[in-house]
Amino acid sequence: PALAPAPEAAAGRRRANASRGLTLLTMAFVATVTIATSLPSSAFLTGQDMAEANVVTDAPATSVPSQSVALSAAPEATVVGGTDDAFTATTPQQIMLAQTSKGAGAFTNDINGTIQWPFASGVPISGVFGKRIAPCSHGCSSNHQGVDFAPGLGAPIQAIADGVVREAVDSDTGLGVHLVIDHVIDGQLITSVYGHQLPGSLRVKAGDPVKVGQQIGQVGNTGASTGPHLHFEIRVADGTAVDPFAWLQEHAN
Template identity: 40%
Template sequence: MHGRRAAAPGPVRLQPRRSGPTRAAHSSPRAGSRAPLSPQAPEPRAPRRAHTGVLRPAFSAVAMTFVGSMMIATSVPALAVTASDPEHRASVYAPVADDSISLRPQALEVASEAELRPLTTDGYAVEAAPPPIVSQVAGLGSVAVIESDLIVWPVSNPEKRASGFGPREAPCSGCSTYHDGVDFNPGNGAPVMSIADGVVVLATENGGGLGVNVEVQHNIGGELITSSYAHMQYGSLAVSEGQRVSAGQQLGLVGSTGQSTGSHLHLEMFGADGVRFDGFAWLSTHVS
């Protein structure tokens, strides 16, 4: 079959687009009437302004310049952008090359007229401490008692006393007519203190007629002396047997245990032979 070739399309002419609104080919319809819409007619487009293409690049350049300026202002220290100071200064964030401190040696200047004298070492003597007294205590064995220099009263107010040392009328049934100690009346619950440095050789709540009782051995001027503290409160013992105590250290509290007619401290004192003596008279002459 032979047919005809389709004719080649001719050159297409481009019509320049008008900037203004396109006028309709026909006159505008009358008021109240609608023009029929052609399905092939294009929809009307919004008019464009001729100078829009010029303003957009200018606005973009201004915005980018503003953003760049803000980034520089917030990221660079103030000292780095200061232009008023012509002198070059290091950044405040730069590490310190050398942070060591050099100290100058100290020197003492002495006037020429000053006289320097060496210290003499003559006139000093060293004395050995006196040897301790070693005593044998049942249940403890050998006890070394170091000499004590300080002696104090067993209560804070020694002037308040009930019975002295020596003969007396028996204050209760079973009480002796000869008082082996001295009774202090500082008040119930008052602290009872050791009269000197020493070693506790007895600490019991079952002391018979003495009730709660503590005995301390002392070395006074090389002589072994024992002090006994009786009638203290139950549960007030503050020391134990074999413990070393110092002068004024609390042993217990004033009470009325054992054979007692009221709260008081019964203090007995005796030497190595066990013979009791007047503790108040002895303390009056030995208290520091």
């Protein structure tokens, strides 16, 4: 009769078989993990899944329309009102006065002063004292003897100081409708001239006394003028015209 295997030999065979089974199971697990981590996720999608995914990924991206802002340069300032003569500013004072012609008030006036500006409050200046190019052929000068104030047609004009009217002229040539007033200031004869006034606006006549701040007429465009403004002059005792802006800056109080 065949002999039964010894108990030790049978146990050895069982351990060997178990070891081979464990090894095969381990290899199968490793292979599964390798496949799962090596293949792209799409390998596990169905055809329908891929089609739906393509619908999403192929859709055009929504773009936000860009915005553009158009920047435009500020318009150039223009000279307000008229003037006797076109001018080119060269001196510091002329440059300053030219800047005030853009519309800002060129001065401040003390309505309680004994010497004042020809307007109760600051107005633009459209022409300065001195040599310049004459802008017209009907009497405009190339050597401007005054300053042009441009507050607008019809603006009230006032006497700069107490005085007596020397001339009240109704004309449409040269200075147009204008007044000449004599004053005694610091013991000296000073004459003020107010040109290109509105026809019919003069409120005084030759020989009339005037008080500082008294309305004497209105801004017009008569005579050798290119637009509504007051041509204002200051003349010293010998009749010489001086820069009225500088004179008023020094004497107005």
